[in-house]
Amino acid sequence: MTNTIIRxxxxxxxxxxxxxxxxxxxxxxxxxxxxxxxQLCISLHDVPLELEIIGKKHKAFGFIIxxxxxxxxxxxxxxxxxxxxxxxxxxxxxxxxFTENSTIHCLNNHEALKLANYFIKSIVTQQSLDIYxxxxxxxxxxANCVCRQDNRIIKxxxxxxxxxxxxxxSREIAAKIHLSESRFxxxxxxxxxxxxxxxxxxxxxxxxxxTIDSQFTLTTLANDMGFSDSAxxxxxxxxxxxxxxxELKRALIxxxxxxxxxxxxxxxxxxxxxxxxYSQNSNLTI
Numbered sequence: 693m694t695n696t697i698i699r700x701x702x703x704x705x706x707x708x709x710x711x712x713x714x715x716x717x718x719x720x721x722x723x724x725x726x727x728x729x730x731q732l733c734i735s736l737h738d739v740p741l742e743l744e745i746i747g748k749k750h751k752a753f754g755f756i757i758x759x760x761x762x763x764x765x766x767x768x769x770x771x772x773x774x775x776x777x778x779x780x781x782x783x784x785x786x787x788x789x790f791t792e793n794s795t796i797h798c799l800n801n802h803e804a805l806k807l808a809n810y811f812i813k814s815i816v817t818q819q820s821l822d823i824y825x826x827x828x829x830x831x832x833x834x835a836n837c838v839c840r841q842d843n844r845i846i847k848x849x850x851x852x853x854x855x856x857x858x859x860x861x862s863r864e865i866a867a868k869i870h871l872s873e874s875r876f877x878x879x880x881x882x883x884x885x886x887x888x889x890x891x892x893x894x895x896x897x898x899x900x901x902x903t904i905d906s907q908f909t910l911t912t913l914a915n916d917m918g919f920s921d922s923a924x925x926x927x928x929x930x931x932x933x934x935x936x937x938x939e940l941k942r943a944l945i946x947x948x949x950x951x952x953x954x955x956x957x958x959x960x961x962x963x964x965x966x967x968x969x970y971s972q973n974s975n976l977t978i
Contacts, residue, residue: 722934
C-alpha cells in the first residue's frame with residue numbers, strides 16, 4: 693500500500709532536453725522511490741521542501757539527491773522544480789561531486805533562488821540548461837576534477853537511446869562495443885550505478901512519459917514502448933517516481949483554474965510561470 697498523494701490542484705509539467713529533464717511540480721507527496729538520475733530539487737517559494745531519506749527527514753530550500761537513493765518528496769502547498777540528469781550525461785559528474793560525502797546536499801534560500809531564476813530564464817528564452825553553469829552558481833566547480841567517462845559505456849547508452857523501443861539484450865550491446873557479456877554488465881553497473889535491466893526500464897519509462905498526455909491509453913503507451921503489460925509499467929513508474937502513471941497523467945492535464953496556494957513572497961508562482969511559458973516556448977512538453 694502506498695501513500696502517494698495527488699491533490700485536485702496538483703500540477704506536473706515537463707521540459708525535456710537531451711539526457712536531462714526538468715519537472716515543475718506543485719502540491720504532491722510521493723511514495724518511496726529511486727532512479728538512476730541525479731536529482732536537483734528547488735523550492736520556488738520562501739518555504740522549505742521536505743525530503744525523507746530512509747532513517748532521516750530533512751527540510752531545506754533545495755536538495756541535490758544522489759542517484760539510486762530511495763527517498764520521499766513532499767511539496768504540499770509548494771511549487772518546486774526537479775532537474776534530473778541521466779548518468780550517461782557528460783556533465784553528470786559535476787553535480788555528483790556535491791554528494792560525495794553524503795547522499796544529499798542541502799541548498800539554502802539564496803542558492804535556490806539563484807537556480808530558480810536561471811531555470812525560468814533559460815526556458816522562457818529557449819536556452820539549453822547548462823549543468824556547468826548550474827554548478828558555478830552553487831560555487832561547486834572543481835578546477836582539478838579529472839573525472840572521465842568510459843567511451844564504451846557511453847556508446848552503449850547511445851545505442852539504447854537511439855532505439856525507438858528500448859528492447860535489446862546485453863549480449864547484443866556487448867558485441868557492439870567489443871566486450872564479453874559478463875565484462876559489459878559489470879562495467880555498465882560500475883559506471884552508471886544501475887544494472888542493465890534497470891537502465892532499460894528507466895529509458896522505457898522516459899519514453900512513455902514523453903507521450904503520456906497523448907490520446908492513447910496508458911496500456912497502449914506502455915505496450916508500445918516495450919513494457920510487458922500495464923501492471924509492469926505501473927510498478928516501474930511507482931518505483932522510479934513514487935507516483936502511479938494514472939496520477940501523472942491526470943496531473944498533466946492543464947487547468948487554468950490551478951493556482952499556487954503558497955504566499956507568493958518571492959515573486960514565483962508555478963501557475964503564472966507556465967502561463968508565460970505556454971505563450972513563449974513552443975518546445976515545452978506539456
